[in-house]
Structures are given as C-alpha cells and as structure tokens.
Amino acid sequence: MAIEAPATRPANPRFSSGPCAKIPTFSLDLLADAPLGRSHRAAIGKEKLKAAIETTRDVLGIPADYRIGIVPASDTGAVEMAMWSLLGARKATMVAWESFGAGWVTDVVKQLKIDAEVKTADYGQIVDFATIDFNTDVVFTWNGTTSGVRLANGDAIPADREGLTICDATSAAFAMDLPWDKLDVTTFSWQKVLGGEAAHGILVLSPRAVERLESYTPAWPLPKIFRMTKGGKLIEGIFVGETINTPSMLAVEDYLVALDWAKSIGGLKGLIARADANTKVIADFVDSHDWIDFLAADPAIRSNTSVCLKFSDDRIKDGAAFAKAVAKRLEKEGVALDIGAYRDAPAGLRIWCGGTVETADVAALMPWLDYAFNAEIAAQ
Numbered sequence: 001m002a003i004e005a006p007a008t009r010p011a012n013p014r015f016s017s018g019p020c021a022k023i024p025t026f027s028l029d030l031l032a033d034a035p036l037g038r039s040h041r042a043a044i045g046k047e048k049l050k051a052a053i054e055t056t057r058d059v060l061g062i063p064a065d066y067r068i069g070i071v072p073a074s075d076t077g078a079v080e081m082a083m084w085s086l087l088g089a090r091k092a093t094m095v096a097w098e099s100f101g102a103g104w105v106t107d108v109v110k111q112l113k114i115d116a117e118v119k120t121a122d123y124g125q126i127v128d129f130a131t132i133d134f135n136t137d138v139v140f141t142w143n144g145t146t147s148g149v150r151l152a153n154g155d156a157i158p159a160d161r162e163g164l165t166i167c168d169a170t171s172a173a174f175a176m177d178l179p180w181d182k183l184d185v186t187t188f189s190w191q192k193v194l195g196g197e198a199a200h201g202i203l204v205l206s207p208r209a210v211e212r213l214e215s216y217t218p219a220w221p222l223p224k225i226f227r228m229t230k231g232g233k234l235i236e237g238i239f240v241g242e243t244i245n246t247p248s249m250l251a252v253e254d255y256l257v258a259l260d261w262a263k264s265i266g267g268l269k270g271l272i273a274r275a276d277a278n279t280k281v282i283a284d285f286v287d288s289h290d291w292i293d294f295l296a297a298d299p300a301i302r303s304n305t306s307v308c309l310k311f312s313d314d315r316i317k318d319g320a321a322f323a324k325a326v327a328k329r330l331e332k333e334g335v336a337l338d339i340g341a342y343r344d345a346p347a348g349l350r351i352w353c354g355g356t357v358e359t360a361d362v363a364a365l366m367p368w369l370d371y372a373f374n375a376e377i378a379a380q
C-alpha cells in the first residue's frame, strides 16, 4: 500500500539544536546598523557591546551585582575560561548526564588533573542533586542538549554552599528559569536559544565567583584569552564590553536584534511559553503514537529545547540505521533539517523546540514523522 505524504509542510524546516533557527522575523536587512569596519573600542562599538550585556541582564533577570562578559570561543570558551580560572582551590564535583557534561569531566580530570568526584547518569536520566556535596566546586550542565534532560530546578543547591556552582546553561538560557542565586558561574552562547551567531559566549559571574578570582591563583599558566584578573583584581572592563580580543560586530548586532525580538514577544516569559508550546505539540504526538518515546522518561526532567526521541517498535531491525533513515527522508523532503540524534547519543531524533521555532512548524512536522516512520518500516 502506498504511504501518502502529508499535504502541509513546515514553513521553516530548521529544527537544528545549534546553530538554532533564527528569529522568525529575521532578514539580513535587520543587521544594517552594525558598525562594520569600525573599531570595537570606538564609542559606537563599546555602546553596542554594553547594550548586548545590559539587555542580556534585562531579559534574563540577572542580578545587578552579577558581572556579565562577552568572551571568545562561544559557550565552550566561556566554560573553559571559568574552569581554568576558578577550579583547584577546593575539591570539585563533576556532574554529567550526556556528551557535553562528559566533555567537561574530561577537561577537569584528564587535563587539569584536579581532585574531583565524578557523578554521571545514563542518557535519559539525571544525577540526583541531593547527593552532591556543594561545599565542593560543582560543574554541571543545566540542559543536556544531547539527551534532552534538564534540571527541574535549583532547589537542591544550598544558599549557604561553600563551593562554587559552575553551570553550562547554553541550551537553557532564554528558555528556562535559571535561579541566579544558586549559580556562581553561568555560561551560554548566542547560537543556541536566540538563534544568534556562533563564536561568542556569555560568562555570568556571581559576587562569590569574583571573590574567588581575586583571592586564588591557579597553579597552571593561563593564556591571555582566559585571563580575567590583573594584579589580583578583576579586569572590570571585560564586563562592560571591553572584550579581551576583537569580537565580530556583525554577530553583536545580530544578538542585539534577537534580544529586541525576545523583548517584543514578552521577554523570558514569552520565550519559555513558546518553547513549552512547541514541546507540548511533540508530547501530544508521542502520547498518541506507541512507536515513539522521549529519551527522558520522567516529564519533570524533560527539556523544552532539545527534545530527544527514540523509536520503540519491535519491527525495527537496526535502531541506528532506522533513525538515520527517518531523519534523512525528512531532510530530503525538506520538512526537517538536522534532526538526527547527536553522534554520541542513543539512536533517535532530536527536534529543537526553543523560542525561535514556530509552534505551527512543529505541528506541521508531526504528520511527517508518522509518514517517514511508516515509509521506513515498509522499506526495511
């Protein structure tokens, strides 16, 4: 029997988990105000960088006494900068439940060789934060982009902790409520939830993180690109837009445009509502189809950005090949680009649901999942 393709296609087939879909109103014309060919240290450049920092604070509700810096090398740069500069003063706890968290474990254990307890959970599960000693420095990822598992909240992090919490929040910021009082270092990149450009990261420091920077000097040398202090004092300029090295003013403009859009749809609340609505469309589809499931079984820890799905049908002979074939078919049809599971993750699909994705597009994609699944079952 011929399997019929759905009549409607998503208007935008971009469901990649990074770089993520640009804002729905995006056009290159919106970047016309970028001060291209000008020094980032000229007044106009500094103004733009400062606006990027202060609008980030405004949209995310970051406390006034937290420092926000624009740093090189995207989220990875921000996390490495934090770990290399802050860790080693006390014991560390490295927490990981998917590939990116596991990468930070490798850095700390194999490269920095710090005394660390490593706590991990399998794909689809999370580490129980009640078992963590927060008098150590704790490094974790808020949302595991490759497993679709996120922390439900920061309740298990004590207010009177002695250690620092270092949180990679790159696929969480702008889609989830982050408890700033529980986070000493928070990082993210522009290319994720706001659909910005890669290359730059944001580093958010609590007053306690700054205190550590000013009172502790790591035993290892720090390259210029990581250095946040001079003569034992924080280089405050970094946190008002005097970046360590040259940023892309085109990427800065693009981020400012995305922040403006975020404000226009209701700020963080609006962004969270959009991500939740997108994820609900998928949850409803999963509920009504018995051959597909979330990788994260527990809804309380299910991501509303990087939604990871697995196929659960006895007729599937080779799980990895099947999932790849479904993703390939959807890409060929032009209805979903880049939705194969991450290379280190269990076989399946990953559909980005962050706020720049339109709910109507997620809804239009669902019948295509059905179509591609049945077509691949028939083709086996």
Ligand SMILES: Cc1ncc(COP(=O)(O)O)c(C=O)c1O
Residues within 6 Å of the ligand: 017, 018, 073, 074, 075, 076, 077, 100, 101, 141, 143, 144, 145, 146, 168, 170, 171, 189, 191, 198
């Ligand atoms: C949780 C997490 N951490 C780090 C990264 C690396 O981000 P970037 O490539 O922006 O440095 C990613 C990218 O997907 C991620 O999802």
